[in-house]
Amino acid sequence: MSDTSAQPEVHHHGPPQAFIRKYVFSLDHKVIGLQYYGLALVAVFIGMVLSWLFRIHLGWANMAIPGLQLLSPNGAPGGVMTPEYYLSLLTMHGTIMVFFVLTNAPFAGFGNYFLPIQIGAEDMAFPRFNMMSFWTTFVAFLVLMAAFFVHDGPPISGWTAYATLSSVGKAAGPGEALGQDLWIVSIGFFCIGQLLGSLNFIATTLDLRTKGMKLARMPLSTWAWFITACIGLLAFADLLPGAILLLLDRTAGTSFFSPAGLVVGDVVQPHSGGSPLLWQHLFWFFGHPEVYIAIIPAFGIVAHILPAFMRKPMLGGMRVMIGCMTAAAFLSYMVWGHHMFVSGMNPFSAITFSVPTLIITIPFTVATLIFLGSIYGANLRFTSASLFSLGFISVFISGGISGFFLAQPSIDVYVHATYFVVAHFHFVMAVAAIFGIFAGSYFWMPKMVGRMMNETLGKLHFWLTFIGVYCIFMPMHYLGLAGNVRRYAAFTDNYMIPLIPVHKFITIAALLTGAAQLIFLYNLFHTRFWGPIAPENPWEATSLEWSTPSPPPFDNFGGKHPVVYQDPYEYGVEGPQDYVMQTAPGKVTAT
């Protein structure tokens, strides 16, 4: 039942008719959300193929990969990649995945599409900024991709672009000439795009909520996007000036990050007194919150999806979950130094960063326990979306546990820059966020394209992916504890040679798990064109996006403004149906 008040039409832009304004330079938040999602989809497959390439190299260092020499004749002569090209692919994999997938899909993609609908708004507060936000991000992506096609190839300094490797220019190696410049310009554009997006998310959430939509009645996904926007606003505003300073060091001869007396390739670099640690501080003050920009939307999405399939609200109510996400967001700005325990910074400051890092586990632990406690005893409906939500919890716990070890400087000194860290962040941030994206895709795709996804293929996709990611990342813990350092292109030291079979196993698992993603891709495209038509509310869910047709009309609610009477997760209640829509007036009696 949907009660809507017939308020006058206040939409500040009419539905566009021309193709360009409707699908390309669209002001509609739904189209922009789909554009972000599409960009992330392209990016994730490029990033995944890159990981295949360097994983093959790690298992079979001398194997020629057919066709690779076409992409880079210098980097992969005869199809065998050079150590430098290995680093180039690694850098691009990290950059593409962190920025253009884990930020774009769960935050900018789903957020743009569903935040206005979930609060009953017709659009974002500033549709033009919203359009600029996407197209700036798109340009950033093109600039980054251009690095593949310049003479020296992409940069080799990793997604963290540590100075001095990134700051001294061509002398530092292939890819450190134009490739690194393109990387910096791309990240600069990306920051501007995300700042515009965050501005929109915050203003829209605070000011454009419909009648009755109190802050406490917003779904947890909207809360997560709102909190993420607040983090992103400060994080990207920190990285942008950092990137400018780095570019100046490279192009204008300044010495912000490049120290005096630095000799590269037998040549003394013309810099004086810069601090490479300063870059690390600036980068990680952005970088750690960035991790939360990836994971908090996934948390919100899972917290939004699970109640619909458990048919009961989360344990402890919404406020605890909101509190957990807010606390994590706040603390995310106090822990950046835990990435720098072995960087040479003052050893006393390690404790200053270690303690908040351990404290930050509390909100996440509470949130995870709420998930587990809520599922316990629930009559769970097993769908692809709920399976991926459960998978999210699983991989988040698996990755979170290794976080306890890494948070302590005394242990981190031993495992820093080994595969233990690679395992940790891939589980806790990358795979967890990807599972959040998949859960959101299976849950919301009926709303976004108006057609139901194939559940059998979805479940097959889940199980192959779930088993696959454990096969890929679990053995990396053992590699790390055995002292296998990361970012090495090949393992020729005696103590590492026995570890190569493990790498081969991981590579095969990565190839198979990657191939399993084609099932998702097929499902997605098949659904888009030939899937069964989705009803308005296929999951019997309660929030506002399910009280409008699938897909929603241009102004989301057909010229009317929904009025909200209920909390967002009224499941398991008495009555003819076991849930109450947010727009249903009246009293709710819980069973």
Add this chain to the structure above:
Amino acid sequence: MASTTYPPARPVAKPVMAMPGARALGDQRAVATPQAAATQTGIWVCVCAIFMCFAALISALVVREGASTDWRHLALPRILYFNTLVLMLSSYTLEVCRHRFAASVRQEAGPSETPRPDLFPWLYATILLGSIFVVGQYLAWRALEASGFYLATNPSSSFFYVLTAMHGLHVLGGMAGLIYMARRLARSVSIKQASALGATAVYWHFMGFLWIFLFLVMAIRL
């Protein structure tokens, strides 16, 4: 079995956010619609992001200075004092303009069709003073160059050029906003316009505040 009774939906009171300074900087009715409230919120969010940008730069300055032995202090060009006065004056002229526009909206007989014509000279004066400030900053660069400090000469001069250039770019953005407002205001009088003008004013005053802050930091540190 638990029973939960929900109160009837409470209409969301507008203005939703009593943003700091909203009352002081704009007519309260300037935030009377959700879109206008969003404009106010948006500009304050924007101010936060810009401040964070400069906070990052200033913390970089402090760290870079503390970590180095090559820091040479430089004498700031004297024209910066003049520029500061010009920017402060431009805030005053914009306030006069904004108050006159608010009066056009607030009239007892309802908003007038067109704004009071006597507000436009003040708006143009603001744009002119902004231009003088930007030219003055450029002259400050030339003065520093004349004393031998280029962008890469020393970290102190590097930070001077970076901070002033980034601030100058933001001022130019503000001037673009003012020119856009001058065109918009000439067309009609509405709460929406008042809100947009209020938001532009918040941004412009913030540019002045930010400049004084940067000037102080540079005077102490560079």
